[in-house]
Amino acid sequence: MKSDPELISDETSEAPALESAASHGHGLRSGKFSWLAFGIGMVVLGGVAALLLNQPYYLSLGAVGLLFAALASAWNIIGGYGGQFSLAHAVFFAVGGYSVALTQVNWKWAPWPGLLLGIVLSTILAALLAWPLFRLRGPFFAIGTLALSVVVLALVTWMPWTGAALGLQIPFNEQPITSRPAWAFIFLGFLAVCVAVSLVVSRGRLGFYLVAVRDDQEAASAAGASALWVKTLGFAISAGLTGLGGGLYVMYLGFLDPPTFLDAVQIGAFIPLCALIGGLGTIVGPIIGGLVLPTLQTYMRGAFSNLPAGVSEAILGLVLILVALFFRAGIWGWLTSLVRRVMSRRAKSDERANI
Amino acid sequence: MGVLTIIISGVLVGGMYALIAIGLNAVFGVVRVVNFAHGELVVLGMYTAYFAWTVWSVDPYITAVLIALPLGFLVGLVIQRFVVQRLLDEPLMQMFATFGLLMLLQNLFLAFTRGEPKAVRVAASSASLDFFGVSVSVSRLVVLGAAIVVTIILVVFLRQTLYGAAVRAVSQDRGTAALMGINVKVLYMVAFGVSGAIALMAGALMSPIYTASPALGFSFVLPAFAVVVLGGLGSIGGSLIGGLIVGVVEALSGYFLDPALKQAVWFTLFLAVLVIRPAGLFGRAGSEEIGQR
Amino acid sequence: MNAQTSESTQSEFVLECHSVGKTYGGLKAVSDVNIAARRGEILGIIGPNGAGKTTLFNIISGHVGSTTGTIVFNGADVTRKPAHTRARLGMGRTFQIVRPIRSLTVLENVMIGAFHAYPTREAAAQQALRVLERVELIDRAKSNAGDLTLAGRKRLEVARALAGNTQLLLLDEVMAGLNPSEANLAIAMIHRLSLTGVSVILIEHNLKVVNELAQNVVVLDHGAEISQGSPAEVLSDPAVITAYLGNRKVAK
Numbered sequence: 089m090k091s092d093p094e095l096i097s098d099e100t101s102e103a104p105a106l107e108s109a110a111s112h113g114h115g116l117r118s119g120k121f122s123w124l125a126f127g128i129g130m131v132v133l134g135g136v137a138a139l140l141l142n143q144p145y146y147l148s149l150g151a152v153g154l155l156f157a158a159l160a161s162a163w164n165i166i167g168g169y170g171g172q173f174s175l176a177h178a179v180f181f182a183v184g185g186y187s188v189a190l191t192q193v194n195w196k197w198a199p200w201p202g203l204l205l206g207i208v209l210s211t212i213l214a215a216l217l218a219w220p221l222f223r224l225r226g227p228f229f230a231i232g233t234l235a236l237s238v239v240v241l242a243l244v245t246w247m248p249w250t251g252a253a254l255g256l257q258i259p260f261n262e263q264p265i266t267s268r269p270a271w272a273f274i275f276l277g278f279l280a281v282c283v284a285v286s287l288v289v290s291r292g293r294l295g296f297y298l299v300a301v302r303d304d305q306e307a308a309s310a311a312g313a314s315a316l317w318v319k320t321l322g323f324a325i326s327a328g329l330t331g332l333g334g335g336l337y338v339m340y341l342g343f344l345d346p347p348t349f350l351d352a353v354q355i356g357a358f359i360p361l362c363a364l365i366g367g368l369g370t371i372v373g374p375i376i377g378g379l380v381l382p383t384l385q386t387y388m389r390g391a392f393s394n395l396p397a398g399v400s401e402a403i404l405g406l407v408l409i410l411v412a413l414f415f416r417a418g419i420w421g422w423l424t425s426l427v428r429r430v431m432s433r434r435a436k437s438d439e440r441a442n443i
Numbered sequence: 444m445g446v447l448t449i450i451i452s453g454v455l456v457g458g459m460y461a462l463i464a465i466g467l468n469a470v471f472g473v474v475r476v477v478n479f480a481h482g483e484l485v486v487l488g489m490y491t492a493y494f495a496w497t498v499w500s501v502d503p504y505i506t507a508v509l510i511a512l513p514l515g516f517l518v519g520l521v522i523q524r525f526v527v528q529r530l531l532d533e534p535l536m537q538m539f540a541t542f543g544l545l546m547l548l549q550n551l552f553l554a555f556t557r558g559e560p561k562a563v564r565v566a567a568s569s570a571s572l573d574f575f576g577v578s579v580s581v582s583r584l585v586v587l588g589a590a591i592v593v594t595i596i597l598v599v600f601l602r603q604t605l606y607g608a609a610v611r612a613v614s615q616d617r618g619t620a621a622l623m624g625i626n627v628k629v630l631y632m633v634a635f636g637v638s639g640a641i642a643l644m645a646g647a648l649m650s651p652i653y654t655a656s657p658a659l660g661f662s663f664v665l666p667a668f669a670v671v672v673l674g675g676l677g678s679i680g681g682s683l684i685g686g687l688i689v690g691v692v693e694a695l696s697g698y699f700l701d702p703a704l705k706q707a708v709w710f711t712l713f714l715a716v717l718v719i720r721p722a723g724l725f726g727r728a729g730s731e732e733i734g735q736r
Numbered sequence: 737m738n739a740q741t742s743e744s745t746q747s748e749f750v751l752e753c754h755s756v757g758k759t760y761g762g763l764k765a766v767s768d769v770n771i772a773a774r775r776g777e778i779l780g781i782i783g784p785n786g787a788g789k790t791t792l793f794n795i796i797s798g799h800v801g802s803t804t805g806t807i808v809f810n811g812a813d814v815t816r817k818p819a820h821t822r823a824r825l826g827m828g829r830t831f832q833i834v835r836p837i838r839s840l841t842v843l844e845n846v847m848i849g850a851f852h853a854y855p856t857r858e859a860a861a862q863q864a865l866r867v868l869e870r871v872e873l874i875d876r877a878k879s880n881a882g883d884l885t886l887a888g889r890k891r892l893e894v895a896r897a898l899a900g901n902t903q904l905l906l907l908d909e910v911m912a913g914l915n916p917s918e919a920n921l922a923i924a925m926i927h928r929l930s931l932t933g934v935s936v937i938l939i940e941h942n943l944k945v946v947n948e949l950a951q952n953v954v955v956l957d958h959g960a961e962i963s964q965g966s967p968a969e970v971l972s973d974p975a976v977i978t979a980y981l982g983n984r985k986v987a988k
Contacts, residue, residue, distance in 0.1 A: 171535055173535055173538050220714050220717060228717075230538050231672070235665055235710050238665055238710075239706050239707045242707055243704075245703070246703040246704060291857055293857070293860070296840075296844065299840060300840075300848045303838060304835050306799060306835070307835040307837065308837075308848065309798075309799070309818070310820075310828075310831070310897070311896055312824045312852035312900055313848070353546065353661075395554070397553055397557070397558065398558075401546060401550040402551050402553075404550075405543045405548075407543070408547075409540050409543035409544060411543075412530065412539040412543060413536075416533070
């Protein structure tokens, strides 16, 4: 990645403060602008969801989009800022899902402590796995995480206490929230949590260190950043949020079957794909990608229903190749560079006018 | 069933993993790019053999040499020229792109075959030899033989020829090699071509054994990665031995534990090797730290 | 602008290398090198190409593990400590080939170096601004790191290395590739930094630079130290003249 639009745009938003800091010795602003934008964005998304209350089809599309926007934001912490291509997030998604489903089915827990358990377990699991996995760099890390998710899928379909291949079914009368519209707002809340955590991380020391380790591990260590510690922390935070998402998704579906949670392509690769298409290493990018991609996929499946199965997924694969080749900054990166180009052109014509 | 039978069947499966992994390693070790779609190329070889067999009644073993090798070389060349070459300095994007290629090919197979399994059944499919009282499948023996032959050819080629010296120079330091007058671009295209050729040939040779289906490629590529990591990055001989190890471990764990656990067992082995010796059993130390700069 | 405050138990030396060596396979890249850098001094390391200067630097900074010997920094044995720990203890380094974090701005790059001593964003930014002022890069604070000239990027490296309350600055050929006027500015900058109490070890090719800046010089050849002393002593040492200057024109 050549550019990091979020950190740069952050910086541009604070340009006036910086100038005064340079000349008067004041500090930076504490990023009120980003939090304001965050608040406005969430209110707008909530408003759109409210407008769709009478359109159950679009509302459920939107709910899934919000879920994936949140998952992509969570993945982006380690994958986008940290540059670690994790294909293991399906595992953390499943850990969250199983935590809710197993405690509810076997021990009659309410789902809420199950959610908390899912967050804790996926965070701990990620921290433990970080030690062997981050001995691997670049593509080896990706392979290690891919292998992990395949093995976990094999294990849960083999073990009887996880419900094996059949998975788990939560009885309807034990599902606390069955109203579909409510779920759009719950997933919006989940998105707000993921984005808020991303904001805190990306603006603080950890975010800077993640970017430094991504771009140049040796230079980062010379500057005092422990690559292993930084990646472990990013991985664990990202995994914890993903675990929360898995728990919520089980509550939403009312059942858990292993491939829905652990498929290496449909979950493991799809989440990074959302982040990529929206714009890696930015706050807004994964939100856009998460909202757009699942919706597009559902649309294509409908539109190509008379074509053989696989066509829409093949198109998705082609899109992925093309984005990697020609559109690396993603939708958000493209938009911001467009705005910047227009601004600089305007600035130039202003200069000419002044002359 | 004695342990000898299990070990022999493990060695035979290992020969197949080795053959797939050697093709993967040709790219991994030279271009230093992870090709997630490598398993799909193997499946493409299987479909090629199926097509030649049903349409022209060509024996899959003839297809392997006369059709799969040149076609595979061409496919590899195209992947390198139009996808990977543009992403040499973008390790993250390389992974996205080859993963996209995996999705594209897998789903094109699904769309074209409508998910119907395609099986090539020739005399070799059911033929077997008696080997110390153990019956050995001829078609699997051919795959193992091909893995050994390809290993010998590549090792001799890399050691003895100027091209081999160039490959070693490029895999160590692309920039310096380019300054020394090596045409890195051509060399990478050849490496991808060789990788594709071996993959499609492997697929054609495996077509009498396995029934081709779209999802098969994905199930090949992970053991192949494990083999490459076990054997060592860029070590062709290591891939052969690594393949046999993974095959035998898989067979033994399938017999003594549970067939469903065999993947978990080799994954544990794979992680253990990575933690203890990240460069693999036969790789040069430090070679695992690639791709991030 | 005091980078170091007085601590009670400080030895005379900020850095000591005791018979440090590194072998790759059978090849001795560095063998039995003893160096002691006094607090506040500028120590030059010179030697022909391939003499092992950068390997020695990597050993000191912790980016390469040594095969033999011990490294003592501020009185504490850091031989087994990783690079990031040494950085946190107050060791800053630059790289021969500059390595800015290209997706960040100049200011943000320097903040990376400051964060371990100034954990919050605001504090790190303020420290980074102070350091940028010291290396005279303050007017480029908002630029992308990749957009700087070579001289600018070299200053950025120095700034990042300085930002974490650094007591020892390791400079790997910071003059290489600069034109004479840029080099003179850099010499003045290093001199100024040294006056604020920062100890400096610099690898240099340009003997004029070493002559002007360094109080003491170590000469390496084939991985071994062949001479040590003041610039005048070292440059008149016959061993140095044959090993280094005999087949090489002296830059004057």
